[in-house]
Amino acid sequence: MRNVNLGKRTVADIDGQVAKVLRGLGSPEPPINLHIVRDLLKLDRGYYSTTDDSLLKEMFSRLKVGGKQVLMRPTLLADAVRTLSLKALYLPDQKRILLDRSLPPLKHRWNEAHEIGHDLIPWHAGMMLGDTEQTLTPACHEIMEAEANYAAGRILFLGDRFRAEAEASTPSLELVRTLSKGFGNTMTSTLWRFAEQGHGGRPMVALVTGHPHPTKRKVDFDPARPCRYCIESPPFRERFANLTELDLFQVIVGYCGAQTGGSLGQAEVALRDCNGEPHVFAFETFFNRYEALTLGFWLRPQPTVAPRRA
């Protein structure tokens, strides 16, 4: 899945909303405490559980799916949560965010910021976001989700602060790890933000995949769709639109070893741009025992003319 390209106007609008919040909090230092963000926005937070559904029942009693009241039977409530693939909910009329308690706490932070994003984005107002997939077209839903994710990133990485820190050093997964600790966010969300915001004008790509080595692939590995995420910097998207997720995965396979954790390898590789010109990229991959995280960024054009003999 590739990151959605949001328009300049949308990005500027969301940046403005988040900047207002950060100013309201007196430009806090990282890591940002989402509790104070919620206080400022007068947002309440609760949890729901797909096994204990008393709260869920109360919420779903007013939640309509496709204009029809969701049925009240507990098993169907749990089914509804699964069918809608809900990770969290935002109830605008109550200014209330509900997080799925069964998810690992590390994921709560992103989901909470995502729901705060829905609250912040003016054109998401008035929507009951639990029922989006049924009442919005999938394309429209995808854009709104991308907008809320973008807002979440701007909140969790403190607006332009992350960009400044990311661009102050040479890109590397080690730098991504340092930023992840400093901003208090997961390695995956930091890697995502790094390719979108910390690219410094370079073509850059980040990938989240299964283990690339043929002997280490899991049974559910899908060779047609090897990338869970493929995040491209705007200059990469513009100049290397010819490369598919499969092409990029093959690049990773080319240099990765079969290690069961830690660094799987790094290499300088040549990628051809839309005009067929070759460019040298630095790639490196790290395996956290669940997923392989890869960062690749542009180094220089590759000379195409063979050197002449003296």
Ligand SMILES: [Zn+2]
């Ligand atoms: Zn959402």
